[in-house]
Amino acid sequence: MKSSAPIQRLVAALRRLPGIGEKSATRLTFHMLSSPDVQVHELADAILRLKQEIVLCAECFDLTDASPCAICRDPRRDASQICVVEEPADLAAIEATGGHTGRYHVLGGALAPIDGIGPEDLRIADLETRVRRGGIREVILATNPTTEGDATAHFLADRLRSSGVRLTRIAYGMPLGGDLEYADPVTIGRSLSGRREIES
Numbered sequence: 001m002k003s004s005a006p007i008q009r010l011v012a013a014l015r016r017l018p019g020i021g022e023k024s025a026t027r028l029t030f031h032m033l034s035s036p037d038v039q040v041h042e043l044a045d046a047i048l049r050l051k052q053e054i055v056l057c058a059e060c061f062d063l064t065d066a067s068p069c070a071i072c073r074d075p076r077r078d079a080s081q082i083c084v085v086e087e088p089a090d091l092a093a094i095e096a097t098g099g100h101t102g103r104y105h106v107l108g109g110a111l112a113p114i115d116g117i118g119p120e121d122l123r124i125a126d127l128e129t130r131v132r133r134g135g136i137r138e139v140i141l142a143t144n145p146t147t148e149g150d151a152t153a154h155f156l157a158d159r160l161r162s163s164g165v166r167l168t169r170i171a172y173g174m175p176l177g178g179d180l181e182y183a184d185p186v187t188i189g190r191s192l193s194g195r196r197e198i199e200s
Helices: 005-015 022-034 037-053 088-095 124-132 147-163 185-193
Strands: 078-085 102-106 138-141 166-169
Touching: 005 022, 078 088, 078 124, 088 102, 088 185, 102 124, 124 147, 138 147, 147 166
Parallel strands: 078 102, 078 138, 138 166
Antiparallel strands: none
């Protein structure tokens, strides 16, 4: 039996979300139909406000509701140690471990020449500016252990080596080809604590 147009429209919209297939989208749609109006309005309002109120931190480029973000404003965080990640979800995954007490820098992706993503498309120049300002003793390269992530880490190491800061790479407690966003906190914690120097 064919569903009505509003139901089909919401199912199609939900299927665009990562990890949501036809069955999940349909189940969520019918759940919303049977939910009280106030719950559906709360969900719709939360989605709208998310797009309206979230901004990029001017310092680390994480997603936040105020810039600079809470981590960059926190005087207890070690401002001399920067952990470089590809995306905000990777930052959240590392924060969940409690294993990093420094600050962050979100690149906004990884180098992928085949996809047309070069150094100018990432926040590499901003990272170099932060390091040049001084006060940084270590840069932890926590890009994903994928071909693109490794290429990005090596590129950053080459660009930052002359600065004299300590350059480390997270250890391979992370599986090759894996994403930080989906790793468990123990694995990420071990990767951070087992980070190694980047060789010339």
